[in-house]
Amino acid sequence: MNHTVYKAEEFDIIVVGAGHAGIEAALAAARMGQSAALFTLTLDLIGNMPCNPSIGGTGKGQLVFEIDALGGEMGRAADSVMLQSRMLNLSKGPAVHSLRMQADRRKYQDYMKALIENTPNLSLIQAEVTGIAVADNSVTGIYTAFGAFYSSKAVIIATGTSLSGRIIVGEEAYAAGPDNTVAATRLSDSLVNAGVKLTRFKTGTPPRIHGDSVDFHLLEEQPGDEDPTMFSTDTSRANKMSCYIAYTNEETHRVIRENLHRSPLFSGDIKGTGPRYCPSIEDKIVRFADKERHQLFIEPMGENTKEMYIQGFSSSLPEEVQKKAVRTIKGLERVVFMRTAYAIEYDCCDPTQLLPTLEFKRINGLYGAGQFNGSSGYEEAAAQGLVAGINASLKIKGKEPLILLRSESYIGTLIDDLVTKGTSEPYRIMTSRSEYRLLLRQDNAKVRLIEKGREAGLVGERAYNEYKATQNILESEIKRLRSETIPCTTELNRLLSGYGYEEINFGIRKAELLKRPLIKIEDIYSLEENTPDIPQSVKKRVEIEIKYEGYIKKQLAEVERFRKLEEKRLPPDIDYKIIKGIRIEAAQKLDKIRPESIGQASRISGISPADISVLLIYLAQYKRREP
Amino acid sequence: MRTVAAISTPYGKGGVAVIRISGEAAVRIASKVFMPKSGIGLDDIPSNTAVYGSFFDSDGIFDDGIVTLFRAPKSYTGEDTAELSCHGGILVTKKLLCAAIAAGADYAEAGEFTKRAFINGKITLSQAEAVGGIIDAKNEKHLAVSLLQSKGALSARIKKLSDSLAYLAASVYAYIDYPDEDLRDIGTEEMKSRLMAIRDDITRLAQTHRYGQAISEGINTVIVGKPNTGKSSVLNSLIGYDRAIVTDIAGTTRDIVTEQIRLGDLIHNLSDTAGIRESDDVIESIGINKSRQAIGDAELVLAVFDGSKPLDDYDMEILNQIRRSGKESCTICMLNKSDLGLVVPSLPFGRQIVFSAAVGIGRDALESTIGDLFGEGDVSSLGEIIVGARQYAALTRAEAAVKNALTSLDGFTQDIAGMDVEEAIACLGELDGRTASEQVVNEIFTHFCVGK
Structure with missing residues (x-):
């Protein structure tokens, strides 16, 4: 601590860290009428994506839709800087359709910075937070490296990988946050002194290469969807850039195996626990020795840069080995490195110290969010930031907290897993983590959560009214299909036999017909004379609600059982x-x-x-x- | 957790009685009622060792005996346990238990030692149930099955089933959660064939319940037939050479007395309406409804006919009732009095036996036919038999869930079928007192390479 401390401004809520968790927390707090301050180590990397330049993915896409439904910012930001949009798992059931969007990394940061700067009640401050102040088991403010004390009623810690961060590349290691930012070196001690139990995790990043040095014609191009889906709006934007698929081979694996002794992961220099979900390339090659190749994903970093990520190749091997290994890959033989892959170790808390509101059980007003809580991923971070920001505000207002249940959201599942089970490695959301997948779809996120966002004051009247209008169309269409009958006609039987179903000699309710697995809603409409004019996205939802009704009912019964125990x-x-x-x-x-x-x-x-x-x-x- | 004590041997006369004390304070309590002859304190006695000495209370020494110590976690309950063996009289046993209570132990509740073993993770639910089976066993087969299951034979089989389901679920979800990993998509055909194999396995296991029940709870057997067909002589052939009447249980839902008899390995619950007394004519005295109910509740119907005379309306009515109750497959039709000349050619359904109580024809056939219906049959291993109704219900639900998964695969996608698979895992977990979802997540990482 500094010798002289001056008393700086007062805020209701202070957020430490302006990554994906911190941004959502600060925006939520300010939008809910609290005076809020967002502290960052560097104003130039707000909302940074040091890992890979995409938002969404399996399970994660669901999180972004939920954040959007609650009035969070991530979905809107991604939409506005989208490079490419792709719906994953379309060949599977609607429960696991997940949207992944490539985002322009720099524009994303600019979007967020401008938004924060223009948000009333919100101050954006560059400073290293060196300590928290706690009196009578309640947090009272924070100290910065320049000798300031900012007082506040709540502090949200969202330090990501910057908290006592240490970058490791081969034999080289130094204190740093992501992308060579400075690390927050003093806050850990202060948290420990306040009684917070910390642990150490590790994660990694892939190398960044110059786009001109990639032989794209040797790689498999992966363009976006023909009709791109957005997170926050029904208005589709055009895809701007493609991704490319490459594969490691025997030679790549040999180079890595021969140099394993130089990897800090195996030499013991890295103490933190890494994620099983995004293992480094050397980890994958050791653990899955019988796999002949690993898929890599070459992703653009933005429209105004040639830099590209090699997703799937995160590593802490020495630079020399990284280059040698990458250049064994078809299409990347003459690749030029721009940034070397690195592993990063950081301090985070044991999340079982937290309540489901993300407030520390033993320290009033202190909240944790994002990687600090042991999670991994931008979307997981944003979801927690939003929940922490909302709850810190609700508490100051003296209102009931917002606790999302497992049965109503992936956000609830994520938080419940963290605070109930804890985690021994960076936690990633997955569709298999939810017992209620079929209910927690992207398409019905608003149905599940918009009321809560509105109650918190984060969903505006316009967005809410739009939702209501869409919901009315949906409900009346479902009602119509359930009540109307298709007469027994040759067209109907032609349709049935076309799909291999037996012909029928009676009329059938439209909803019943739609329940047959192969029949699509468009088939029903093709047999109708007067079909109401319904937006495409609503049609899809009508189809899901009717077709999967049996399974949905089953899950609702499970939710009922679950709720009884929660109550x-x-x-x-x-x-x-x-x-x-x-x-x-x-x-x-x-x-x-x-x-x-x-x-x-x-x-x-x-x-x-x-x-x-x-x-x-x-x-x-x-x-x-x-x- | 409190330390509990109970008399663990049958109450009454006996050469030796054992008082078991389990819990944190077991050794301390034992040393307050027992003085080793050697003078070495119990604290210094190694585990799994028996020590000779004297039992005492506030009045002084009252018996000599042996104390055996089992320290946690290597004991039946998983806690520190002392087993006190004294002489077996009522008085001395009680005195020793009282001394243990006075020294700080609480009275153990029924089944508490086994419950503690389950809570402490020493045994699974099905093992715990098997321990109950050992204690309650009414015949050697039931005892043998219970013994094997108490050692985990059934749990192992259930775990295998549950593991193969978890593997399927994990394959499906790993592919979904890591679309970029070029994992091999488990094909629908492969998933189907695996599911079918699991389904058949579960069905086979569920079918053992018939036998499991027959050796533990007993088969609800009803003997029907019009008067003078020889029901009582059939009854006597059932119990004649092994007249082991096990219990008289007053029926709870109907005021009928059930007699439990044992025939070989199998126990039969013969209901009164079954015509235990020759004079008790089902059709006439109790009426059509009662006999229909008796048939409806029965797991084995012995329909007795006078084979020496043509069938009349009465006989036809009995056959109709059996058919209406859907009991054709578990009915044995007995053409009695065959020594007087057989005129009934054959009956429309049921297993058929030519019988003569008078000259002793057909007894073997009857026994082997019952054996076909309820015997060990396909049971491959005695340890893998579903005995309890709770286990059977859970297994049946698992079976239904697997069947649903197969149906879902026709037309819906694998992840939808995965929901049914998870339900099946949950049912199996319930059978054994384990839970599912964590299992699936863990499985993903043991079998697959996954990446960012």
């Missing part, structure tokens, strides 16, 4: 150590996590069904005691 609230003052019949280990875990409900308790790893039954019995007795 069994555990009293906050419960003393697990005195509960008869509970194992010591289980009592310790329950005491550490302090779950809010039986449902949450049942998801803590290491809590057995038997423990839950003991807890249920205790709860029944407890309730009987309370009048």
Whole structure:
């Protein structure tokens, strides 16, 4: 700490870090009427994408739609700087369709910076935050490296990989944040002193190469979709750039294997736990030794630059080895390196210290968001930033917190997983993490969440009215198809037999016909004389709601069961150590996590069904005691 | 967690009785009621060792005996456990238990030791259930099955099924969650054939329930027939050479007395309406409804006819009732009095036996036919038999979910079928007291190369 500290401005909410989590948190706070300050180590890299220049992807696309429905910014920003849009998993069911958008990295940063600068109630400040101030278990403000003390009612930590960051390339290692920014070196100690338990994670980035040195004709081009989908609007934009697919080969693998001893991952120089979900190339080659090739993705970084990412080739090998290995790849033989791949280690917190509001259980007003909470990915970060920003504001206003359930959102799933189970490696969202996939689709994100965003004050009247209007069209169309019958005509039977179905000699309700797996909504419309004029996106949703009705109902029944357990609230003052019949280990875990409900308790790893039954019995007795 | 104690041997006379104490304070409590002859304190006695000495309470020494110590986690419950063996009289056993209670132990609840073993992760739910089976076993087969299952034979089989389902789910989701990884998409045909194999496996396992129930709970058997066809002589052939009446249980839903008899490995619950007394004529005295109900509830119908006379309306009515109740496949038609000359050619359904109680024809055939219906049959391993109704219900739900997955694959996509697969895993997990979703996620990383 500095010798002299001066008292600087006061804010309601201070956000530390202007990455994807910090931006959403600060915007939400300011838009909800709080005076907010957003601190960054460098104003030139706000909303940076050091990992890869795309937003969305499997599970992540769902997150962006949810952020958008709640009134967050990520979807709008991505839309406005889109280079290419691609819907993934179209060959699979609607539950797992996921949008991925290549974004112009520089324009994304500019968009966000301009937006923040133009947002009322929001100050954007470049400074290194060196400590938090805590009095009586409540946060009271932050200190900066230049001797300022800014007081506030809430502090949201969104430090990403900058917190005690350390970049490693081969035998070379130095303190730094992503893309060679300065690291925040002092905040960790202050957090630890305040009682926050920190741990160390690691992640990596791929090399960046000069586009002119790539032989694109030897690679597989991957253009965007013909009719690109947007995150935030129905108005489609044109794709601007393509991505390219390349593959590693035996020779690449040999180069890497021969130089493994020079990788800090294997020499033990890297202590942090890396993500299983985005392993480095050397990791992949060691762990999946029988795989003959790995797919790589050459992505453009923007319209005004020749720089390109080699996604899938993140590495901490020495530069010399990286170059040698990359140049074994078909199409990249004469590649020119612009930035070397690096691994980065950073401090993050054990997220089981957090409530589902993302506030620390033991420190009032202190929140965590993004990679600081042990997650990985821009979308995961933005989702948490939004939730932390909303909750910090709601708390100051004295209102009920916003807690999203697993059954209604991927955001809820992500946060519940983090705060309930903790994580031993950077956590990435995946569709397989959700039990309620078919309900948590991109297309119905607004149905699930817009009311909550509106209640928080983040969804404007216009957007809400538009949603309402669309929803009316959807509902009346579903009703129409359920009530109207298609008479038994030759056209109908021609359609049926065309798909290999048996012909029928009776009329059939349109919705019933649509439930047959191969029948499309367009088929129904082709048999009609008067089809109402309905937007294409709504047609798709009508089709999903009707076609998958049976499965949707099944999941709704599961949600009902889930909700019953969530509604069994555990009293906050419960003393697990005195509960008869509970194992010591289980009592310790329950005491550490302090779950809010039986449902949450049942998801803590290491809590057995038997423990839950003991807890249920205790709860029944407890309730009987309370009048 | 409190330390509990209970008498673990049957209450009453016996050479030796064992009092088991389990919990953190087990060794401390044992040392307050037991003085080793050697003078070495119990704290210094190694695990799994028996020590000779004297039992005492506030009145002084009252018996000599042996204490065996099992320290956590290497004990049945997974906790520190002391087993106190004293002489087996009621008085001395009680005195020792009281001494243990006075020294700080609580009375153990029924099944508490096994429950603790489950809570402490020493055994799975199906193993716990098997322990109950060992205690309750009414015949050697049930005992043998329970013993094997208490060692985890059934759990292992369930785990194998659940692992193959988790592999399928993981294959589907890995492909979806990592579209850029050029993972091999598990083809719909491959998924189907794997699912079919799993379905058949589950079906085979579910079918063992018939046998499992027959050796544990008993087969609900009804004997029907018009008067004077020889129902009682059939009954006697069932129980004649093994008249082991196990229990008399007062029926709960109907005021009928059920008699439980054992025939070889199998237990039969013979209901009163079945004509245990010759005078008790089903059709006449209880009426059509009652007999229909008896047939409807039965798992085995023994329909007795007088084979020496042509069938009359009465006989036809009985056959109709069986058909209406859908019990054709578990009906054995017995053409009795065949020694008087057989005039009934053959009956429309059911397994058929030519019988004569009077001269002893058909007894073997009856036994082997019952054996065909309820016997070990295809049971490949005694440990892999579904005994309990709860297990059976969970397995049946898993079977239905796998069938749904197969249906979903016709027309819908794999991830939709994946939902059914996950449901099946959950059902199997329920059978064994485990849960599913984490399993699937973990599986993804053990089998696949994934990347950013």
